[in-house]
Amino acid sequence: MPVIIADIDAASQDGTLLGLTTQEAAQRLNQFGLNESASKQGKTPWLDQVLLLFNPLSVVLLVAAAISLTIGERFDAILITAIVLIGGGIDFAQTYHARITIERLRATVAATATAKRDGTWREIPRSQIVPGDVIRLSAGDLVPADARLAQSRDLALLQAMLTGESTSVEKRATSDAASSSADAVNMIFLGTSVVSGTGTAIVTATGRSTAFGDIVAHLAAKPPETAFDLGIKRFSYMIARIVFVMVLLVLAANLAMHRPPIESLLFAVALAVGLTPEFLPMITSVTLSRGAVAMARKHVVVKHLPAIQNLGSIDVLCSDKTGTLTAGTMSLVVSASPDGTASSAPQDLALINSSLQAGIRSPLDKAILAGNPTPPTATKIDELPFDFQRRRLSVIVDHAGQRTLICKGSPEGIFPLLTSFTSGDKVLAMTAEALSRAKAYYTAQSTLGYRVLAVATRTLPVQPQYKLADESVLTLNGFLSFADTILPDAAETIARLQGDGVSIKILTGDNELVAAHICAQAGLPVAEIVLGTELELMSDNALTQVAERANVFARVSPPQKLRILTALRRRGHTVGFMGDGINDAPSLHAADVGIAAPGAVDVAQDAADVVLLQPGLAVLHEGILEGRRAFGNVMKYLLMGTSSNFGNVLSMAVAAVALPFLPMLPAQVLLNNFLYDLSQLTIPTDRVDAEYFSKPQKWDIAIIRRFMVLVGPISSIFDFLTFYVLLHFFRAGPAEFHTGWFVESLATQTLVLLVIRTVRSPFRSRPSTGLLLSVIFIVAVGFWLPYSRFAADLAFTRLPLTYFAFLAAATVSYLLCVELAKRYIMSTSNVSAK
C-alpha cells in the first residue's frame, strides 16, 4: 500500500511552498529509504561480490585444503588455499572495478529531479527524493516519485506506462486529498513523464511505497536476458553437466581400482575445477567494461554492460530523423500565405503560438522564436498541447480584442479541418481548388527538403476552457518552411555502417518527401517508403515482411515506430534504435539497444541503453565496432575453455583409468589449471582481427560445440602420445610422468591461445603485447617449476634434456593440427568473415 504522508501540507505556509531543509530531508531519507524500486533496494555491490567468493567451487577447494591438512599434506593445503585466495582476489578486484566503472558512467547521465531544499531549487539525484519534498516539473521531465500537485500550468502527462493510454492526460492542482488512483487529476505518479506544461508538487510517496513503482520498475527492466547472456548460461550448464558426469566416472573408476580414496576424491575435485570456466563471468565483465571505458572517452555513455555486446550484434539500426541524422537546429526560411506568396502573417501567428505554449520547445519552436526575443502582446487563455497523434499544437489567446485559437502543426493533419483561408486581408471560403493549390505548395516545399508547418486560426466565444474539438472550422493563414542541415558525418557513417553489415532504416514523423530528401543527402538509396496510414492497415505478419524490405517509414506515430521495431526483432534481427524525443522513448526502451542522440530529453535518455553526449554519428559506428571487439574477446575465452581446457581434462580422465597410477597429483592438477587461468587473464586486452569487425556478431553455440568435439580430442591425442613416449622411451616412473605431462599440458594448453585467438593464420594476426607476454611467461613458469625450490614439495623431478626435444616437436605439431582443425571449422561454418 502506498504511504500517504499526512503532513504534506505542513510544507506549505501561507500558500508558498517552503520545501524541506537538508536536515529534514536526511532524516526522511533514513526513515523512508532511497527512492528506488524494490528490486534495486538492499543490494550493496561489494557484498554481492564477497558472496561471489564463496561460490561452490571455492568452498569445495577449501574443503579439499582442509582434507590435505589433516592427512599431513601441509604444502598442498597452503597451495590450494593460495589458489583460492589469489583467484578470488583477482576475480573480486576485476569484477568490482568493472561494476564501479559502469555505475559511475551511468551516474553521469542519471536524470535528476528539481526539488526545493533550504528554500532554493536544486537539482538532486532522483534516488534522494523523499516524501514531503517540493518538486518542480516541466516538459520532457520524468516524474521522480508520486506527488500531489500544488500548482500547475497546462500540465499534461503521458501515463502510458501505467494505463497503456498513448495520449497525454491533463493534470491540475485541486483541493482533493492525495490518492493512488491513476485517474486522480491532482496526482502525478512515478514512471510518467511530462509532455507539456509546468507544475509544482509535493511528494507523497517514494521508492517501493509508490502506487505503481514496482510495475514501472518491472516494465522498465530490460528483458532480463540477451541472446548472449542466455548463450553463456546454456554454455555453463553444458559444462556443469559434463563436469558432474566426468567427476563421478573418474571417482568410481579410481575407487574400483582400489586407489587411495582421499587422493582419488581430491583428484576428482581438481578435475572438476579444471573444467569449470570459473573466470568466465569476470572475463566477460572486464572485456565489456573496457569497451565501456573506451566509449566513454569518446563521450558515449553505456548504461549497462550487456549493451556493449548488443551493440556488437546490431544488424538493423532504426533512426529518427531530426536531431539524429540532422543537426536538429532548424531555421525558418519561408513564411508564405496559403497560395504560396510571401507573407509575414503566418510567422507572426506562429510566434505567438511558440512563445506562449508550455510544452517542450521543439527545434521548430526554437526556429520560430529565434531573432524574436520580445514576447507578443497577446494574453494566453488556454492551450491544447502538442501530441504525436494530432501532430499540432494550439494556443487560445486574447488577440486584437478577440478570443483566437492559433494552431500550428503538420499540414496533413490540418488540411481536413479547414473551412476557409486568408487571401490578403480577406477571408475566403475554402474551395477544392484553393485546397489543392495549398497542397501543391506544401508538396513543392517538402520536395525541396523543407519541413513545413501549417498555421491556422479560428475565432472562438469566450469561455474559461477549451477542448480538442475546438480545433475545427479553421482558417488557413499560411505555411512556414524550415531548413535543417544533415550532420556533416552522417553520409560517411551510414556508408560505413552499411559496409559493416548494419542496415539503416529511417522512422520519422515527418512526411515522405522530406524523408526522401534527407535520404538522398545521407546517401541512403530509398528501397521502399511506407506511410503510417498504410501501416495502420497492415497485420503484424504483413508488417514483418514489409519492415524487412522498406527502409523509410514516414508519418509514423510513436506506437507505430514501436510496431516496426517489434516486427524486425521478431524476424530475428538485433535492432538498435536511435532517437531524441519523448516520442522515441517507447522505441528506445523496446529496442535491443536504445541509443539517445545528443541533447535528447530526459525521458529519452532514461529509456536508452547508450547515450551519446556529443554531436556526431561517427562515434556510433565506433561503438558498434567496440561491441564487436568485446564479443570477439569473450568468444576467445570460451573457445579456449571448450577446446584446450576440455581436451586436457578428457585426457586426465582417460589416463586416470588407464594408468597404473594417477596421471597427475591433485595439487599439480590445480596448479596447472591455475597457471592456465592466469595466462588467460590478458584476453580482454587482445587485438581483434579486422574480419571480426566487418559483420554483426551473434552468439553461436554451434561453433563452440564444434571446437569442443574437434579440437578437444586433438589435444587428447597429443596427450596420449606424450604418455606413450614418457612410459616407453623414457621409462618414466610416477614422478617423471607427472612432471613431463605437467610441462607438456601447460605448454600446449596455453600456447594454443595464439592459434585460437584469430580466424587467420597465427602469423598474420598480432596478439596484444600483454597477451603474448602472459602466455610466454606461464609456459616459462611451467618449465622452471621442476628446477625450482618448490619442485620437491610439488613432487616434480628433473627431466632428461631429450624430453624437451620431444616436447618442442609435439607442441609444434599440436599447434599445427589445431590450426588445420580451426581452418576446417571456419570454412564450414558461417562465422568466418567474408
Ligand SMILES: Nc1ncnc2c1ncn2[C@@H]1O[C@H](COP(=O)(O)OP(=O)(O)OP(=O)(O)O)[C@@H](O)[C@H]1O
Ligand atoms: N512544436 C510543434 N508545433 C507544431 N507542430 C509540431 C511541433 N513539433 C512537431 N510538430 C509536428 O509533428 C510532426 C512530428 O513531430 P516530430 O518531427 O518531432 O516527429 P519525429 O518522428 O520525431 O520526426 P523526426 O524524425 O523528424 O525527428 C512534425 O513533422 C510536425 O509537423
Ligand SMILES: [Mg+2]
Ligand atoms: Mg524526433
